[in-house]
Amino acid sequence: MYSPKVTLTLERDFYVDDLLKSTNNKENAVLLCKDLRKILGRGGFRHTKWMSNGQEVVDSIPPEEQAKPSVTVNLEDGSEFERTPGLQWNIRDDNFFFEVHLKEKAPTRRGVLSVASSL
Incomplete structure (x- = not known):
C-alpha cells in the first residue's frame, strides 16, 4: 500500500x-x-x-x-538557524552543525567524564 x-x-x-x-x-x-x-x-x-x-x-x-518559526538569525552573514534534536540547522545552506560550550572542570577523572558526557 x-x-x-x-x-x-x-x-x-x-x-x-x-x-x-x-x-x-x-x-x-x-x-x-x-x-x-x-x-x-x-x-x-x-x-x-x-x-x-x-x-x-x-x-x-x-x-x-x-x-511556527523559531528561527535564530546570525547578524554577521544573515544565515538562519533552526533547532533540531541536538543540532542546529542552517536553513539557507541546508547544513547541520552543533555548538559545544565546555565548562571548566577540575582535571580529575570525574571532571573529564563530566565534560565528555556533556557532549
Whole structure:
C-alpha cells in the first residue's frame, strides 16, 4: 500500500516524535510528506511542526501542521538557524552543525567524564 521509502522512514528516521529526513528533490519530499501524513493518520497520529528548506514542500503541508518559526538569525552573514534534536540547522545552506560550550572542570577523572558526557 505504501512505498518502502515511507515505511523505512517510519522505522528508521524518527527519534521519539521528531523526524529528520533528506530527499533527492522537492517532488519526492512533497510525496513523502503526503504519504507520511496519511499513514500516521491511519494510526491516529497527527505529526505537526513540519518544516523544510523548500517552499514547495512547506506549501504542501496544511498551515496548522507547519512549524511556527523559531528561527535564530546570525547578524554577521544573515544565515538562519533552526533547532533540531541536538543540532542546529542552517536553513539557507541546508547544513547541520552543533555548538559545544565546555565548562571548566577540575582535571580529575570525574571532571573529564563530566565534560565528555556533556557532549
